[in-house]
Amino acid sequence: MTDGLLFHPALVMIAGALLIPALRGLARNLAILLVPALALVALWLLPEGRLWSVAWLDYQLTPLAVDKLSRLFSTIFLLMAGTGGLFALRQQSRIEVPAAFLYAGSAVGVALAGDLITVFLFWEFMAVGSTLVLWSAGTPQAWAASRRYIMVHLAGGVILFLGVVGHLQATGDASFTGMQVDSLAHWLILIGFLINAGAYPLSAWLPDAYPEASWSGTVFLSAFTTKTAVYVLIRGFPGTELLIWFGLFMVFYGIVYALLENDMRRILAYSIVNQVGFMIAGIGIGTEMALNGAAAHAFTHIIYKALLLMSAGVVLSATGRRKCSELGGLFHSMPVTTICGTIGALAISSFPLTSGFISKSMISQAAADGHLEIVWMFLAAASAGVFLHAGIKFPWFVFFQKDSGLRPPDPTGSVRWAMIFFAFLCIALGVWPEPLYAILPFPVDYVPYTAAHVLTQTQLLLFSGLAFFLMLNYLKRTPTISLDVDWLWRKLFPALFAIVGKAIRGAQSAIGGSLGGLIASTTALLDRQRQPGGFLLRSWPTGSMALWVMIMLLGYLALYY
């Protein structure tokens, strides 16, 4: 340790998570707001460099290493934890916020880890924290979803662990730096990272689990796991071309499933996959511009996605309904929520003057600079598709469309202020991107606001909006779900287990039937020998025993001589 006065921001959060359950009332509320603030201060007081160094077994661990990339991600994680804490002050569950702080602190721990072993440790803590957030919803659905969720993440953790062990064996160096997918170990690490990123086909855990959390829990869940995965991919696998195609697939998978979805928070969950797809495509492109874009997009995405899920959470807690087919017309009585949700929707769609515009466009620009025309075309189509599935669909079906007759009031106090704060940031970052550009990992040489860019983006989005309203009849929500890959482990595997189990039991009884007679007669034969007069109960002359002993001794002599 170079300096005893340095506080590790992740440990500040985790200490807070342990402290908060013991507090009540005002002290608890203050702690929820102050702990992330203190961690944020601690983070920005840290100098750059590899700050803590510990020898463990044969390896040099660096649990605290700071550079621009790790500071950027830690900053947004802490900002999210603090604002989420404000939003969740009224949460009745006493576990949820401490669990979320453990979760957020662990995400910060991953971002500040200089070695793979520390990454792995905090990675697993994140799985624990997020599962606790899910549990604290307290419904049977959340409990069932949390079991599937932890199953996927523990499997992902094992894959990552195998990869890390293989990497340590091959190199003897634990430090976390850029890797190539050139060995089994590195493939395993990449797969472990991609599972948490929500990459297809192991993406179904995300829309399965996140919408089952409480009205405030989903806000926390949306932020950390996938964006930590984006962070480790930026650091570990920049420029891995395969990631472009993974990312693009996620983008369209998210759009298509979100278009079919009826549950408002599941629409937003699919759109997380969609947005992370943009980031992963950027990481695959791998230029400074693309990596800056991916990092900036993760930053702005956390804010507007949390804002969207806050507005959905408010609707859920006020109406108790979550299906688009049962909502609508809420703008009548919830103007603040409607406006905040719409600002989030415009930001996710990258409308000019919102935060999405200044971040996502860097990824497209990087594709254009690299003359990746096909990739650029896909990204442009996907941008239009984002407006379709999240930008219009979410606010339209929840707040507008046909009037459901519901007239719930707008939230007051902390819930309202958390939404307004994030809505403010969505606009502020869109209007004034320089402070964000200044903390990106590479120097920014990009001007988002050119007349051409504003015009082309506006055209793209507005005509996408036209497509939405032209096709509105086909987009009407029905009370249905769409099967996803989780069908494998929710239906097919249990069914296979049932069939195989039945087959085994059938085979057992068949074997029992055909061999039964033989077994019974053998048993009877043996049994008879144990009766008086049977072979085993006969009395033997002493001489015969002496004879047998002699034969055995002779045999022994003959064999071993």
Add this chain to the structure above:
Amino acid sequence: MKSQTHWLDDPLNIKKLWRAFMVVLALTVAAELVVHLHPHFELESLFGFHAVYGLVTCLLMIVGAKGLALLVKRPDDFYAEDGADD
């Protein structure tokens, strides 16, 4: 909000909004005559490219989603009905 009708509830106003939307759409395309675009690729230099591209790709995505729905759509108690969800 106290009165049950909002200006957005009036179909006449919705019609006006539609007209305004059409005007804005036309304006964004017409603006290409004035604003110099910096096309990255040849396709982009076509007049109104982004408008057509946004509209067509979105229609394709909706059709694609409806096509997929034929295969994967289920009632929303699909997982609940046989107790698979508890």
